[in-house]
Amino acid sequence: MGSESAEALLQSAEKKAASTGGWFSSPASKHEESIELFKAAANKFRVDNRLDDAGKALVRAAEMEVRTGEKDFAATTYFEASKCFRMSNPGQAAIAVGRCSDILVERGRFRQAADRQKNLAEIYREDHNTLDKAFQAYEQASQWYTQEGASATASACMREAAQIAIQLEMYPRAIELWEAVAAISLGSSLTKYSVKEFYLNAGLCYLAIPDNGAALRAMAFYAQQDPGFPTTQEGQFLHGIAEAAEHGDLQAFDQRVAEFDRLKPVTGWRATLLHGIRQKVAAEPDLS
Incomplete structure (x- = not known):
């Protein structure tokens, strides 16, 4: 694996992801191997500063982790993918963070979900055309921080939401x-x-x-x-x-x-x- 190119690792990962197993291996073990290969490919892409490709490989790894029932790992992998996408593809970064947040909510991890909503708001805020989504994400984060007793962080998110509301001329809100x-x-x-x-x-x-x-x-x-x-x-x-x-x-x-x-x-x-x-x-x- 160490000497293989990122493309070769990615190809192997896709083959194992599509595998139904064999005489001496189960589909689950093949899928676990595909996850390792997707992540290995992502690491090689990152070394070469091919961040968009790294993000895509990590998304595939996260999808396989969801498929194998490893949702907690998938949440982390989606977030790692978003960090790769952040500079090259903000739209995909937002999708990856959103999927991470959804998993965390499903798992009842609302404090971490609030952190990811805050990350999502920061991504949306970079584009004037998505300020409304940034506002919604900050509001959601503030609600979950409040529920978790993190009043200072909730207040900070409310301040950010208020500033965006002004930019959107939503003065009553x-x-x-x-x-x-x-x-x-x-x-x-x-x-x-x-x-x-x-x-x-x-x-x-x-x-x-x-x-x-x-x-x-x-x-x-x-x-x-x-x-x-x-x-x-x-x-x-x-x-x-x-x-x-x-x-x-x-x-x-x-x-x-x-x-x-x-x-x-x-x-x-x-x-x-x-x-x-x-x-x-x-x-x-x-x-x-």
Whole structure:
């Protein structure tokens, strides 16, 4: 096996996979041999940096492991296949991770299934056309992490899902997620400091809808949950731009954003979100 080429190993693996056994061997033993050969071929492909071929060989190995009832091994093999596909074929990587996750759920291993859903979300997030699938995977991961008592990891997945929801302009769902993350964070002295950021993000989503009245009511609720929020930079900024939006005062809005940006640079998805809010404020008459 050591001197054989990857192609030769793959050919032998396929022959044994199709074998029905013989006088001195059972189909099961042939299938077990095929698994070893598929994995050996995959290793040779990896040495030659032929990652797509390595991934395909590992998928065949995983399929045979499922066929022989070795589903726990199959889950690991599918995940290894996804790592090979990750750089060359993200679509196949997602399929492999999905199959791994399905097996883990079937086996009742929800913590590991949550890890794989998180991996799946990361793959989908790399392509703007699959952001909706990334959102769904992060949400699924957060639910399973929550069930397993991994609240910190669940919260992290919820934050990622909330950011994607904003990119997809799913503002009501983003609000629910940011407020849920804030509620979780309030329960720990280690994470309570971050609540102001989550309330700000939720408030910005209200303004992006736009629903200025709901934004102001939400801020009153946030003050009840965290009495210190209104005096924070985030709380004062949110209040300032909410008032500017309420009155259609673009000059005041721009001034508030510029002041906050000097203290805490506004970048990434938050900058995009504020730009969208600004456009809505610009379209409203100045009632000041």
